[in-house]
Amino acid sequence: MKKCKYEHYIDEYLLDKLRPEDQTEFEEHYFICPHCFAQLDQKSEIVQILKKEGVIATTEEGCEHHHRPAPWWRGLLARLRRRR
Amino acid sequence: MARMAPQDKEAPPEDSVLQYRAVISFRVRKALGSSNPDWEDVVNEILTQAVAKIKSGEFRGDSSIGTFLYVITSRRIIDYIRQKTRILKHAPEPAPYPDPHDEMEHRERAKQVEQVVAGLKPKFRDVLYLYYYRELSRDEVARALDISPRRVSERVNYALKLIQRAVRK
Numbered sequence: 001m002k003k004c005k006y007e008h009y010i011d012e013y014l015l016d017k018l019r020p021e022d023q024t025e026f027e028e029h030y031f032i033c034p035h036c037f038a039q040l041d042q043k044s045e046i047v048q049i050l051k052k053e054g055v056i057a058t059t060e061e062g063c064e065h066h067h068r069p070a071p072w073w074r075g076l077l078a079r080l081r082r083r084r
Numbered sequence: 085m086a087r088m089a090p091q092d093k094e095a096p097p098e099d100s101v102l103q104y105r106a107v108i109s110f111r112v113r114k115a116l117g118s119s120n121p122d123w124e125d126v127v128n129e130i131l132t133q134a135v136a137k138i139k140s141g142e143f144r145g146d147s148s149i150g151t152f153l154y155v156i157t158s159r160r161i162i163d164y165i166r167q168k169t170r171i172l173k174h175a176p177e178p179a180p181y182p183d184p185h186d187e188m189e190h191r192e193r194a195k196q197v198e199q200v201v202a203g204l205k206p207k208f209r210d211v212l213y214l215y216y217y218r219e220l221s222r223d224e225v226a227r228a229l230d231i232s233p234r235r236v237s238e239r240v241n242y243a244l245k246l247i248q249r250a251v252r253k
Binding site for chain 2: 011015017027028030031032037040041042043044045046047049050051055056
C-alpha cells in the first residue's frame, strides 16, 4: 500500500509527543484516511503495553524482581539528560 | 485488533455515520482515557447527533463526512471535559471498574508482547526500550546508540511488525 505523508505522526501521536497543532492536524486527517487509521488502531495497544508496563525494561534486566534499568542504561540516560 | 476504517459513500445517514464508529471511538478513548466508563456513551451521543444533523440538512457536503464527524467529535469531547471539570470541583467520582473480559484479553496480549520482546536481538530491544519505554525522541535514540535516525525507524518498524504478527494470531 502507498505510504501516507502523515504516517510518521502515528508513533508520536500515540506517545503524546506531537506539537498541539500537529496533533489537531493528524486527528482531523485520520478521520478521512483509512490507511493511517488502520495503522494507528493496530499500533495503539502495543505501544500502550510497551510504554506503561515496563515490559522492555524487565526483559532487559533479565530478572522480573528487579525493576531498575541496567547500569549501562543509567549512564546513557544521564548523558542524554545533560545534552537536553 | 485491526478494523476497517471508514470510507465515504452514498448511503443512508445511519449507515454512513456508523462506518465511523471505530474512528470516533478511538478519538474519544484517546481524549477521555480508555478506562473512563463514559466513553461509550459519549460515542453514542456523537453518532446520534451526527445522524440528526445529516437528516436536518446541516451537512451539505461542503466537506467530507469524515471531516464533518471530526468536528462534531472534537466539540463533544471539549463539552464533556468542561462538564466534568465543573462536576469534579464539587465532588470527586469513584474510580471506574475495568471490564474483566477486556482486562483478561489485555493481559494476554501484554504477555505475548513480552515474549516477542524477550526473543528480540538486543539491538532491536534497545531501540524499543529507549523509544517507547524511556520516551526519547528518534534523534536522541540515534545519538545514544550511535546510529542514524533512519536506522532507528527501521529497527522500531521491524520490531513492531514482529509484535503485531504475534498479537494478531
